[in-house]
Amino acid sequence: MIVRTRIAPSPTGKDVHVGSISTGLMNYAWAKKNGGQFIIRIEDTDQSRIVPGGEKKMLETLDAIGLKADESPKVGGPFAPYRQSERLDIYKKYALELIAKGKAYYCTCPPERLDSMRKQQQAEKKMPKYDRQCFHNQAEIKKQVEAGASHVIRLLMPEKEIVFHDLIRGTITVQSNTLDDQVLLKSDGFPTYHLGVVVDDHLMEISHIIRGEEWLPSTPKHIILFEAFGWKIPEFAHVSLLRNPDKSKLSKRKNPVWTSEYLEKGILKEALLNYLALMGWSHPDGKEIFSLEEYVKVFDLKDVQTTAPVFDPVKLEWMNGEYIRNLKFEILNLKIQEYIGGDYDKKIIEKTIPLVRERLKKLSDYLPLCSFIFHAPATFEVDMGTYKDLLKNISDTLSTVSDWKALTVGEAMGDLAKKLEMKNSEFFMVLRVAITGKKISPPLNESMELLGKEECLRRINNTFLASVGPSQL
Ligand code: GLU
Numbered sequence: 001m002i003v004r005t006r007i008a009p010s011p012t013g014k015d016v017h018v019g020s021i022s023t024g025l026m027n028y029a030w031a032k033k034n035g036g037q038f039i040i041r042i043e044d045t046d047q048s049r050i051v052p053g054g055e056k057k058m059l060e061t062l063d064a065i066g067l068k069a070d071e072s073p074k075v076g077g078p079f080a081p082y083r084q085s086e087r088l089d090i091y092k093k094y095a096l097e098l099i100a101k102g103k104a105y106y107c108t109c110p111p112e113r114l115d116s117m118r119k120q121q122q123a124e125k126k127m128p129k130y131d132r133q134c135f136h137n138q139a140e141i142k143k144q145v146e147a148g149a150s151h152v153i154r155l156l157m158p159e160k161e162i163v164f165h166d167l168i169r170g171t172i173t174v175q176s177n178t179l180d181d182q183v184l185l186k187s188d189g190f191p192t193y194h195l196g197v198v199v200d201d202h203l204m205e206i207s208h209i210i211r212g213e214e215w216l217p218s219t220p221k222h223i224i225l226f227e228a229f230g231w232k233i234p235e236f237a238h239v240s241l242l243r244n245p246d247k248s249k250l251s252k253r254k255n256p257v258w259t260s261e262y263l264e265k266g267i268l269k270e271a272l273l274n275y276l277a278l279m280g281w282s283h284p285d286g287k288e289i290f291s292l293e294e295y296v297k298v299f300d301l302k303d304v305q306t307t308a309p310v311f312d313p314v315k316l317e318w319m320n321g322e323y324i325r326n327l328k329f330e331i332l333n334l335k336i337q338e339y340i341g342g343d344y345d346k347k348i349i350e351k352t353i354p355l356v357r358e359r360l361k362k363l364s365d366y367l368p369l370c371s372f373i374f375h376a377p378a379t380f381e382v383d384m385g386t387y388k389d390l391l392k393n394i395s396d397t398l399s400t401v402s403d404w405k406a407l408t409v410g411e412a413m414g415d416l417a418k419k420l421e422m423k424n425s426e427f428f429m430v431l432r433v434a435i436t437g438k439k440i441s442p443p444l445n446e447s448m449e450l451l452g453k454e455e456c457l458r459r460i461n462n463t464f465l466a467s468v469g470p471s472q473l
Contacts, residue, residue: 266363377437
């Protein structure tokens with residue numbers, strides 16, 4: 001069997017959800033591991049929920065993160081088009097085929113009738129289900145349809161027990177009398193999700209449908225449809241949804257859910273993929289850090305667990321920090337340059353990296369840590385007013401340092417603190433705030449070496465002037 005997997009995002013959000021990347025990874029790995037193909041199909045049949053620009057962004061993000069599809073709306077492929085809104089004739093043809101086979105029927109019931117029927121069923125505590133009025137009058141309804149009446153096409157749900165095997169969840173049994181006569185083709189000529197997904201998964205020769213567990217209730221309907229067409233039923237695997245650390249469903253209210261939000265704050269794509277690969281699956285050797293290539297080699301659907309995986313952005317940042325520390329110097333240098341943009345001196349960036357590398361959890365941590373190197377602080381985290389004498393002392397001592405190195409600066413400052421009988425912690429706090437504006441910064445002596453004598457003196461003197469205030473000058 002040729003393994004062909006797919007993800008089928010609907011552009012109903014502004015980007016790809018991190019949960020979809022996690023399922024996408026499994027699809028990608030399963031296809032690649034088995035020498036097959038990974039496909040991206042855009043399911044845009046619910047026109048009322050489409051977010052403008054969503055599809056473009058989704059495809060860009062999937063590209064940016066490195067989940068390269070063998071077939072997609074962007075790269076095309078033998079089963080094009082890969083966007084459902086361009087396949088309407090295909091769905092119509094297959095819906096009509098089901099009518100011809102007696103497995104589906106026309107329905108012209110107006111929404112008001114369906115509404116009142118549903119309300120009544122709810123009031124009677126019955127399962128909401130279409131009552132088949134149109135099915136029982138099919139000859140008459142057909143005439144109305146031929147005369148141009150607005151209509152849908154519904155599946156005639158057969159009476160049976162549906163049994164299927166989910167590769168992650170085992171055997172699942174559903175009685176078809178719990179299922180409605182699903183609408184397949186809507187009055188606007190668009191298919192519903194159920195018809196679109198089954199027709200496309202068949203025509204695109206998808207061998208394994210690996211998707212989120214929220215689609216599990218739809219699977220029995222899909223099986224009935226595959227059977228109605230007389231098509232081979234693909235393998236199914238339903239993956240558990242990601243949860244917040246408090247076990248609630250991952251939602252934008254607690255943490256960012258869009259993949260690009262993580263990339264934009266400087267999470268490396270390799271780290272994000274690595275972290276997401278661990279959602280519901282673990283490396284057979286218990287490893288936490290591994291490449292996409294390695295994941296593809298060792299991933300197996302049978303190892304995916306049903307327990308809800310916890311997506312913890314704090315753990316993701318930790319992992320990203322590990323990736324940053326392991327990057328080759330030149331690569332990290334380039335990534336930081338690319339991330340912060342062209343307004344900063346490249347030679348200086350290069351020199352700052354050894355000072356901050358250990359502290360970076362994400363690329364966006366760089367500027368808050370290092371901006372003082374590029375711009376003298378405009379504000380100070382501590383009121384410098386009480387330290388004007390000390391600042392003057394520091395300035396006088398620093399002017400005498402001739403060989404301006406981290407070590408000599410450190411020694412001169414240590415000696416001064418001793419001479420003034422000040423605690424090192426307080427002394428260096430004042431010096432640090434005068435130079436960087438902040439109480440916490442990269443190593444101070446090294447930063448001062450990097451800034452140079454002239455700039456350090458200028459900063460100390462300016463801080464002194466600011467501490468004295470204009471009236472006392
Ligand atoms: N269009 C569905 C979605 O937005 C895909 C469901 C499936 O994979 O079958 O996630």
